[in-house]
Amino acid sequence: MNIAVHAPRHRVSTTPPSQHHATESAPRHRVSTTPPSQQHDQDIFRRIKQSSHYGDRLSPQRIEKLPKPGVGQMVFLGVFFVMFCGGTLFIAAMAIGVGGVFSFSGRGFPFSILPLCMGIVPIGMFAFGVFIAIKMFQRFQSMRDGKVEAVPAIVAGKRTQVSGGSGDRSASTAYFVTFEFEDGQRKEFPVFDGSLYGRVSEDDAGILFSRAQFAVDFDRVRV
Numbered sequence: 001m002n003i004a005v006h007a008p009r010h011r012v013s014t015t016p017p018s019q020h021h022a023t024e025s026a027p028r029h030r031v032s033t034t035p036p037s038q039q040h041d042q043d044i045f046r047r048i049k050q051s052s053h054y055g056d057r058l059s060p061q062r063i064e065k066l067p068k069p070g071v072g073q074m075v076f077l078g079v080f081f082v083m084f085c086g087g088t089l090f091i092a093a094m095a096i097g098v099g100g101v102f103s104f105s106g107r108g109f110p111f112s113i114l115p116l117c118m119g120i121v122p123i124g125m126f127a128f129g130v131f132i133a134i135k136m137f138q139r140f141q142s143m144r145d146g147k148v149e150a151v152p153a154i155v156a157g158k159r160t161q162v163s164g165g166s167g168d169r170s171a172s173t174a175y176f177v178t179f180e181f182e183d184g185q186r187k188e189f190p191v192f193d194g195s196l197y198g199r200v201s202e203d204d205a206g207i208l209f210s211r212a213q214f215a216v217d218f219d220r221v222r223v
Contacts (some may be wrong), residue, residue, distance in 0.1 A: 045152050045182045051221045052208055063148055081130075085126050087124040090121040092120075092123045096119040146211045148210070151207070153179040153180065153206065155200050157178040173194075176189065177196070177200060189208075206220040
């Protein structure tokens with residue numbers, strides 16, 4: 001009688017060795033995806049907020065030190081607009097008066113209608129002068145008593161814009177400074193006081209004071 005003896009069978013894995021290594025759980029490290037430059041900027045803004053300048057940025061004493069338009073400038077503009085509006089009204093009255101003389105003299109049309117039409121132009125100039133005067137007064141008030149925004153910022157760029165200067169006209173220069181904010185956005189501001197343009201340099205960090213869309217002051221913070 002023959003007895004068959006069966007040897008024990010061993011299960012052989014068909015998984016390649018490389019996959020065995022891949023399935024082994026290795027410790028994972030969280031890698032920051034924030035660029036180094038952005039991390040540096042975040043550290044700068046953190047230091048600005050920790051400074052004493054930031055804590056006192058909206059104090060009455062600091063707000064009082066902000067540059068403001070002088071009263072003399074407003075008086076000069078007021079006198080100019082009074083003279084301008086008065087002159088246009090005088091010209092309009094003279095033109096309309098001449099038209100009335102022609103109409104009462106019996107000559108009638110077209111001699112009376114022409115001066116009356118000429119009087120419309122000075123009246124339009126008068127209305128335009130009143131509109132500009134109101135806008136200038138509102139701007140003056142906003143620059144003196146408007147809401148002040150004081151936020152951490154980094155100077156990102158500067159530029160100037162020269163206008164006029166042709167012929168006998170004098171040239172005027174406007175100053176602009178671009179600031180970068182904590183959220184990464186950048187915005188260009190016209191500078192109210194030209195001395196601010198000379199006091200700031202690119203990459204300066206500090207607190208920007210803005211009022212009525214103008215950059216009025218900047219407190220540099222040592223970071």
